[in-house]
Amino acid sequence: MADINSFFSLKNTIGNLTDNDINQTANYLEAIEAFTRTTYKSIYVIDYEVKGFEYVSDNPLFLCGNSAAKVKEMGYGFYFKYVPEKDLELLLKINTIGFDFYEKIPLQERKDYSISYDFHLKNEEGKTILINQKLTPLFLTESGKIWKAICFVSLSTQQNSGNITIIKKDGAQKMTYDLTTDCWKSVKKIELSMREKEILQYSIRGYAINEISEKIYISPDTVKFHRKKLYEKLGVANIYEAISYATINKLL
Template identity: 60%
Template sequence: MSENVNDFFFPKNTVGNISVEEKDQLKNYLQVTEAFARVSYMSIYIIDYQNRNFEYVSDNPLFLCGHSADEVRKMGYDFYFKYVKKDDLDLLLKINQAGFDFYERIPVSERKLYTISYDFHLLNKDKAVLINHKLTPLFLTEAGKIWKAMCLVSLSTHTDSGNITVFKQGNNEFWSYDVKEDIWRNEEKVKLNERELDILRYYAQGYTINEIAEKIFISPDTIKFHRRKLFEKMQVNNISEALSYVTNNKLL
């Protein structure tokens, strides 16, 4: 594939001149972003689709691959060509195209409610690290194009690249993208009952199985039974993955 940053930008989301009214959206937003970055464990950066660069990159080290935040900001999309595994670069371009195709079908008034999530490998000191990448619109043009988007980077709970999903705020549905068949499938989020939520809340607070059993007046074996059912529901392997799943999907 060509190493051209313009490959990541599509005519469907070309952002030209910005009006005075559109610029009014920007008041103090970078200060808010910086404050969010100070209290978050995630790496945060902002894409400017008009200028085709990174407007902001946080100091959180996961996304930096040994560079300073300012160095990564200046690299912009060249960063991907240098630090994303070759196999995953083609995947990112396909996700970009599929994401904008999906986005075009959404009413303009609802576009800020949607977030796309996917996994790919970053090369950090010659070690491939699988990260989860979430992108959500910050500012739109009057025509509904994404002008600026916030990206959140954290360690993935999966084992392979892909896992492409779109979520809508306040909606129990989500859409998963099948790369091979090039289609989006509509699905529903996992539903947890109150007992399962109680167990996860106590796990999140660091309680042991025996301590949780005492708190909710059931046996440790019953806790293990519920935990096993939770893993099956969420298709995860351990409690750390389960907690990541419910956090990422806003179930807890």
């Protein structure tokens, strides 16, 4: 029977923190709180030393009807209450393979990688939603262990749980995990067509669909078609996420 400790790898046990470890975190939650006011996503911070949540935003998407303070208090017990059993097993699997992956990365690069995955949350009425979580290290100990990590929660654009992906911050490396063969597979870097780049560039400048169609001499429906295909290619839900993804991963 799994318990909360199952989420925490023995390979990432946090021992005594040094002064340098602690000094990294001075007032950092103020910046995270400010950021949460600018995004529709739910945000929380994991502290692997205390094995719980250090911060939970007020966005209700992740809370299943609870207050942010209540979810923070519940910590990883939240998952045991609100994640279906099959997906709970998936989360435990992701935890194991994720830490195993980070153990093989050079210390100086460990903060450059983020892991993304999808799973279901259920409310007390039994209704479920499929969400996506993207988790990236915030602070490492001097010995290279992940001490604190930040997680962004949004509605998934996929149809099923899983979709486990690790990506380097510059988009130079992307890996997906095949649950059937239990191994990581490299994914070729996404390349955008000239039309997709045009639509993104005009969208960045604030042009609406009708205005873009006039600029590039295609119908509004064709612009919508290209945007839909772009969202599918990037695994995003809207133009704002597409712009963010393309910018972060240097696709433009």
